[in-house]
Amino acid sequence: xxxxxxxxxxxxxxxxxxxxxxxxxxxxxxxxxxxxxxxxxxxxxxxxxxxxxxxxxxxxxxxxxxxxxxxxxxxxx
Numbered sequence: 001x002x003x004x005x006x007x008x009x010x011x012x013x014x015x016x017x018x019x020x021x022x023x024x025x026x027x028x029x030x031x032x033x034x035x036x037x038x039x040x041x042x043x044x045x046x047x048x049x050x051x052x053x054x055x056x057x058x059x060x061x062x063x064x065x066x067x068x069x070x071x072x073x074x075x076x077x
Contacts, residue, residue, distance in 0.1 A: 020043075025039065026051040027050050027052075
């Protein structure tokens, strides 16, 4: 596996390094963001709306939206 991700399983089965998979991601990762440049090598992309357009549409459809719980992130020393 690569240096960023390891031990990938799908439905409890180890990822087959020689198989093809369809994955979902945001535009930033699809463009190789955060060093995940392998995503740029994908084939047969299914492109939907951009993540920012989907977010704007969600806020327009469901506003006002209450903020999430303030304690959902834990900082470890």
